[in-house]
Amino acid sequence: xxxxxxxACYNHKNYGSQLQSxxxxxxLKKRNIDYEIIRYKKKITPLLLTKAIPRLFNPVFINDRIxxxxxxxxxxxxxxxxxxxxxxxxxxxxxxxxxxxxxxxPIYYGYDELKKQSEKYTAVMVGSDQLWSPSGITSNFYNLMxxxxxxxxxxxATSFGxxxxxxxxxxxxxxxxxxxxxxSVRENSGKVIVDKLSINDAVVVCDPVILLDSDEWLEEIPxxxxxxxxxxxxxxxxxxxxYRDEVTKxxxxxxxxxxxxLHMDSYNKADRGFGDYTPFDIGPAExxxxxxxxxxxxxxxxxxxVFSMLYKKQFSIxxxxxxDSVSSKNSRIDSFCETYGLNxxxxxxxxxxxxxxxxxxxxxxxxxxxxxxxxxxxxxALSCFSNxx
Numbered sequence: 288x289x290x291x292x293x294x295a296c297y298n299h300k301n302y303g304s305q306l307q308s309x310x311x312x313x314x315l316k317k318r319n320i321d322y323e324i325i326r327y328k329k330k331i332t333p334l335l336l337t338k339a340i341p342r343l344f345n346p347v348f349i350n351d352r353i354x355x356x357x358x359x360x361x362x363x364x365x366x367x368x369x370x371x372x373x374x375x376x377x378x379x380x381x382x383x384x385x386x387x388x389x390x391x392x393p394i395y396y397g398y399d400e401l402k403k404q405s406e407k408y409t410a411v412m413v414g415s416d417q418l419w420s421p422s423g424i425t426s427n428f429y430n431l432m433x434x435x436x437x438x439x440x441x442x443x444a445t446s447f448g449x450x451x452x453x454x455x456x457x458x459x460x461x462x463x464x465x466x467x468x469x470x471s472v473r474e475n476s477g478k479v480i481v482d483k484l485s486i487n488d489a490v491v492v493c494d495p496v497i498l499l500d501s502d503e504w505l506e507e508i509p510x511x512x513x514x515x516x517x518x519x520x521x522x523x524x525x526x527x528x529x530y531r532d533e534v535t536k537x538x539x540x541x542x543x544x545x546x547x548x549l550h551m552d553s554y555n556k557a558d559r560g561f562g563d564y565t566p567f568d569i570g571p572a573e574x575x576x577x578x579x580x581x582x583x584x585x586x587x588x589x590x591x592x593v594f595s596m597l598y599k600k601q602f603s604i605x606x607x608x609x610x611d612s613v614s615s616k617n618s619r620i621d622s623f624c625e626t627y628g629l630n631x632x633x634x635x636x637x638x639x640x641x642x643x644x645x646x647x648x649x650x651x652x653x654x655x656x657x658x659x660x661x662x663x664x665x666x667x668a669l670s671c672f673s674n675x676x
Contacts, residue, residue: 289672290407291322294429295414297388300380302574303590307415309387310495313507320672323392327428330397369550372567379570401433409671410439415473415495417448421456430463440466441668444473444492450618452480460484469668474622492661494593497654501597508572512580514546514564520581521547521562522591525607528557533638534585546577583641589619596627596650603641605634627653
């Protein structure tokens with residue numbers, strides 16, 4: 288019996304991570320492919336610790352994995368109410384994960400066990416999200432290095448999270464990229480990286496959530512309006528006080544309430560006092576519905592932008608990072624806007640630009656064509672599961 292092993296961040300407490308992982312499984316189900324999400328836990332060994340040392344000199348790893356994690360733990364200890372609210376939100380994420388992700392592998396403890404168990408898979412596929420970020424690329428999981436030569440290795444819409452790779456990591460990236468049988472990436476900048484470092488050519492495909500159109504998402508997540516009055520949904524992960532002040536001013540002018548999600552990644556000083564409704568019992572399904580039913584959307588989130596587009600909303604996209612930041616992930620927004628003709632959705636200083644008309648017939652035609660290209664990539668990459676093979 289042929290089986291596919293999927294490497295995805297299905298249990299990460301992040302709306303985009305869970306929704307793109309779920310969309311990937313929906314696409315696999317539609318193709319009648321027997322799959323399971325691979326669960327892997329590292330064993331702490333002297334060799335593993337030795338290999339981890341270079342990461343301590345990686346600025347992306349230091350910012351994303353050490354500083355932000357430390358700050359969040361510290362703030363949860365200092366703010367007991369925030370800790371309680373964070374627990375409510377985590378319960379919502381856990382509920383979605385438990386209800387939506389049923390096909391899971393046993394937990395493979397240690398890399399040797401992962402390699403051994405991978406022999407049962409006809410193919411392994413790494414999903415979307417920033418799984419090829421320099422901050423964690425040496426783990427040999429999301430780069431599919433654990434899979435043997437006879438196993439088909441596929442990347443679907445995988446993101447590097449950055450627009451360029453430092454010279455010192457080139458050999459590592461080339462090593463695993465050259466082993467892949469089918470390579471697709473989510474950003475235009477990702478294709479440039481693959482074409483530069485690997486013998487393989489990369490295809491730029493759509494994020495998994497775009498594989499489903501708005502009606503298909505409605506089938507998966509029924510509509511439920513959480514508020515009985517028109518509202519603005521402001522979803523900011525960055526720390527800009529200016530952005531929040533602009534949205535507050537706009538809301539007052541329009542006589543609209545602001546619904547927002549506070550302190551998503553960590554305690555965020557700019558979130559203090561922001562918004563009229565600040566629910567914490569919001570899982571991925573509720574997140575989609577907040578976007579569906581909003582009158583306007585202001586966000587610095589990639590997936591917030593994607594769902595705003597799919598539901599033909601009036602929305603503005605704000606930069607979460609400065610372009611010269613070592614941890615900048617603006618490239619995914621750049622690619623999104625360029626691909627679907629949405630560059631005018633970028634906030635350029637005038638909050639009222641959110642009301643400018645969007646030619647959604649043109650935008651969604653681009654989306655439709657990109658979706659077809661992406662499905663064609665999957666047809667080819669998953670051909671080993673066809674009945675005639």
